[in-house]
Amino acid sequence: MTAKITAPLCRKLEKAARTAAQSSYSPYSKFRVGAAVLAGSGKIYSGTNVENASYGLCNCAERTAIFTAVAAGERTIQAVAVYTPTKMATAPCGACRQVINEFGPSALVISVCNSAERTATTLDRLLPAAFGPKDLRSPKKR
Numbered sequence: 001m002t003a004k005i006t007a008p009l010c011r012k013l014e015k016a017a018r019t020a021a022q023s024s025y026s027p028y029s030k031f032r033v034g035a036a037v038l039a040g041s042g043k044i045y046s047g048t049n050v051e052n053a054s055y056g057l058c059n060c061a062e063r064t065a066i067f068t069a070v071a072a073g074e075r076t077i078q079a080v081a082v083y084t085p086t087k088m089a090t091a092p093c094g095a096c097r098q099v100i101n102e103f104g105p106s107a108l109v110i111s112v113c114n115s116a117e118r119t120a121t122t123l124d125r126l127l128p129a130a131f132g133p134k135d136l137r138s139p140k141k142r
Contacts, residue, residue: 005038005079005108010120013038014112020046020061021083028049034062034083037069040076045069058060062096075107079102080123082111089119097127105132 011074013036021034026049047064051138069077078099084090089111092100094109100107109126111119124130 009038010079010081010108010110011028013044013079014083014110014118015041016044016046017081017083017112018041020048020065021085022048024048024061025050026122028053028055033048033061035065035086036081037062037065037072038059038079039069039072040078041074043069043071043072044076059083059092060096062092063099070103075103077107079108079110080104086113087115087117089113089117091121091126094127097123098130099131101127101130101132107126 014034019034019035020036021032024032026032028051034046035043038044044049044067045068047061047068049061050064051058062080067125077100090113092109105124107123109121109123120123131132
């Protein structure tokens with residue numbers, strides 16, 4: 001099932017992302033990020049950033065939400081909403097863009113923040129010429 005991404009559905013995703021940020025485990029950065037993904041089934045999964053004293057082991061909100069969806073059996077992502085506690089909307093980091101690409105190469109990406117600013121674009125615009133599953137296919141034998 002593919003849900004039509006309407007304005008009310010976008011607002012629902014944005015609200016889920018803002019709510020998820022409240023559960024952030026960010027004792028080091030104090031940067032509480034939340035994300036929500038609209039899976040191919042039409043279900044919404046949320047996630048938050050989880051920090052670790054060994055900084056390289058931290059996980060971003062977007063990846064937490066996507067991994068939660070995948071753990072529930074989802075394999076496609078239609079949209080991602082990201083909330084950051086900033087004055088300007090912030091797009092997902094490079095690692096998150098790569099993970100979004102795995103499940104939604106043309107997914108809608110919505111970024112919201114503490115102001116009225118909001119951006120909406122697609123993953124293929126944020127990560128042009130992305131490396132993905134298609135690049136691992138063996139070339140046809142001639």
